[in-house]
Amino acid sequence: MNTEALIKELLGGHCDATLKETAEKWLAADEAGREAMRDELIAAIGGAVCTVDEVIEAFGQEDHIAAFGADVAAGIKAHAEEIKAQGVKYCDCPACTKAIEILHTLGEKMPLED
Numbered sequence: 001m002n003t004e005a006l007i008k009e010l011l012g013g014h015c016d017a018t019l020k021e022t023a024e025k026w027l028a029a030d031e032a033g034r035e036a037m038r039d040e041l042i043a044a045i046g047g048a049v050c051t052v053d054e055v056i057e058a059f060g061q062e063d064h065i066a067a068f069g070a071d072v073a074a075g076i077k078a079h080a081e082e083i084k085a086q087g088v089k090y091c092d093c094p095a096c097t098k099a100i101e102i103l104h105t106l107g108e109k110m111p112l113e114d
Helices: 003-011 017-028 031-036 038-048 052-058 062-068 070-085 094-105
Strands: none
Touching: 003 017, 003 094, 017 038, 031 038, 038 094, 052 070, 062 070
């Protein structure tokens, strides 16, 4: 799948506000504008994707527990701990997964990827 199609899929779900704004600007740009925005898009993706450690920390905090409910927060935290034990470095939610996939179409990787 190409970058444009992946970005449209990303925007169809929930994603970080900065990434959403940057992705929308990228989609609206012509080819030259998209190339000029490449670094900005890559930076927005890097800032939006959570590490598994960040997920574990966040879903152990009271604000996330209150926002998502104790059972949901505990489930997300447990899942993150489980995938961390398997060696996964980044959150595997749909938004983070799609963002990393977009990064790959641009020929880039997240810092912790081997």
